[in-house]
């Protein structure tokens with residue numbers, strides 16, 4: 045389902061209280077690089093008084109290597125295997141909010157696991173905003189191999205059929221990330 049307009053303060057407080065009371069599933073954020081999964085995830089977790097974990101950070105910690113080093117030394121397939129194991133573990137350990145790397149939900153096994161155990165939220169965003177946001181850091185191996193706009197456009201087209209399987213979709217605009225977190229709460233409340 046797609047998001048509805050932001051509701052008033054009382055409705056929002058009621059939505060938060062209901063999710064806290066009734067939902068035990070982790071909330072897993074999926075979507076392309078640069079959509080703001082980590083920042084939105086932190087805001088969302090804090091609004092819901094839950095813990096937050098970034099799967100890419102957990103992978104780096106488990107491998108004792110940067111993501112770019114894992115890609116360089118072992119290749120993408122090896123990274124995806126580790127990513128699947130780490131996300132499975134995080135979903136067991138955390139009932140809060142988990143931000144995943146942009147390719148995680150494209151992997152059939154990882155996606156099946158997330159859909160089975162969590163509430164998957166696709167944060168969607170237009171390509172120009174993604175290009176602007178991702179150009180601020182050079183830490184993403186997949187964007188180093190060519191023109192970022194072309195790569196992001198190709199990835200968007202390839203991945204959209206997978207991302208759209210998430211139970212919830214919200215649009216990230218150029219506004220504050222807390223607005224996105226707010227709309228995620230409303231959307232979860234509406235589909236409970």
Ligand code: S3P
Nearest residue numbers: 076077078100145146147184185
């Ligand atoms: C990737 C996205 C990255 C990271 C890795 C691969 C992808 O995470 O997992 O570089 O395949 O889109 P972010 O989406 O957090 O940048």
